[in-house]
Amino acid sequence: MAVTYIDAIRDAQERALAENPKVFLYGQDIGKFGGAFKATKGLQEQWPDRVIDAPISEDAMIGMAVGAAIEGMRPIIEMQFADFSSVAFNQIVNQAATHYYRTGIPVPIVVRLPSGGTPGSGPFHSQSMESIYAHYPGTVVVTPATVADAHSMLLQAVDLDDPVIYCEHKFLYRWLKSDNFEGDNLPIGKARITRSGKHATVVTYSAMVHEAVRAAEILYKEGGWEIEVVDLRSVKPLDIDTVVASVARTGRILALGEAFPWGGVTSEVVSRVCAEGFHLLDAPPMRLNAKDTPVPYHPKLWAMHRPTPESICEALRNLLAY
């Protein structure tokens, strides 16, 4: 029986609750209702004291989690949408992220951010916020792209001693399926070569991994181009060694992301590749991101706002032609 990406998130939380009495879940509508996306369905029935409905108070939700973590617990907080985590920004970056550095007492919380665009979701239910949180010292930011990673990385996140921002892509929730949750259990901090190739490297993460693979298939059919796709998996820490090793093989890199274009993960990748592997490059490194506007509502605008297999192919053709 096939399982989905959202099933993986639900199952990992179920397992974390079962295996570790320090784990508890907190978020809006996550109890009896099972969450806006059903990621906690049935969990409150099993653990009524450890699956708790929150009021619409994102700031207090993270503030609470920090306090509970100081007291030795390992809370998993569900934001109803990543976009609403902006309300908790202060608690995440100033309270959670600085605590260990300042006091030596770790804050092992996991903040689940239902991220990324889906058609018709509009500017406030579509954001990709990984770069914002990655900017702050003291955070770990993960962006699983597969069912197995969604599962294993959530369990690993719970075990880490730092605040982990777990960016789960809404577009993958029900669309992405697998036979089971099993995978290679690669640790957080390690990238994976999703598809190997020799002519150019696409470095990406989250839902864009699948778009990159589609683009790679198109280009293979089109001209026999072999595009390597590197899935960062965690954007902080960022596994630059795997990226540079790939560039050493291909000589060309496209950094691809769904977030806004100013700064962010793709900039970080390109700047590190330039700094650490400039001599390996046969072409100027390229970036492809969403456009520099809020995420538009209309499906036609949305489809052009974010990178698509077509726009990725176009970028890669330019990269290959250089």
Add this chain to the structure above:
Amino acid sequence: MTEQTISTPNKDLSKELSKEHARDVFRAMLRARVLEIKLSNLYKAGKIVGGVYIGKGQEAVSASLGACLTWNKDVFAPLIRDQAGRTAFGEDPLDATRTYLGSAKGPMRGRDGNLHRGRPAEGLLAMISHLGAAVAQVGGVLLAKRIKGELDGCVGATCVGDGATSTGAFHEGLNFIAVERLPMVVIIADNQFAYSTPNDRQYACDDLIDRAKGYGLEGHSVDGTDMLECATVIGNAVAKARSGGGPQLIVAKLLRLSGHGEHDDGSYVATELQEGRYGRDCNDVGKQQLIEKGWLTELEYSKWMLEFNAEAQEAVAVAQREDGPNPYKEEWSAIASPSLKGLQ
């Protein structure tokens, strides 16, 4: 009338409701209901992408507010259950259908959708999703009017749900408008649920109106299912804010008579609540009240229904004929300064 003035009772609040005003409120309630039924059907037929959120059961509260506000003079920040308030305020139903159906001719040009629409230049603010954020924004418009010397006779208003009262933004906003003593009316439509979350997981005071005193606001409670009571209490609160009486907080008790959105069947709402005091439909109550007062006849009602159905039908048809935005012709810039357009 069970109007309850929490802080200083004021004579202004017992003003009589006129027949014309009551009929205006009711017409807006009906127009909104008819339009939202159409939108819901379109959503269920797969014609609307994203979500549809309706204000079924909250029309009396919302229309009572909107009907007291003047387009192009006052400022109104509706939220997701305020189609009736928008209609009463003066929003064209085409703005709704065009935004829901993604017409490029709508006020949001396909860039934003569904309820995230407005005409800020005319006093109708365009909500963001983040709950509570509008309170201070309306306050800011009013403060600016004060600085410009244009505040006289103006009022600002916004509505939130019980859930939104738990946000920091709501708290900060209320405190700010109270400190500035702005002419503003904030309505809490306490419909007993925030998505699936019941009130006992949302707040722990007996009644949200208890908070009015803490902020230094004048508070009024109202039965949100009773149209005449809503029109009177809300109308008088708006009049009071407008005439220098300071910011007013109204808590309307009611029940959400739909799911959270049209994707949600709301099956978690207990039958006892649906059959209880606030489970009645304010539109039925309003019709009954007007007929009993001799302010409306069945014949007129039927005529209005025909009129509003035709209006909604036409608004849908027009929007459906129009093209969506052309992504190739978009300027793809969120920057307003001409000298910086397109720069990143």
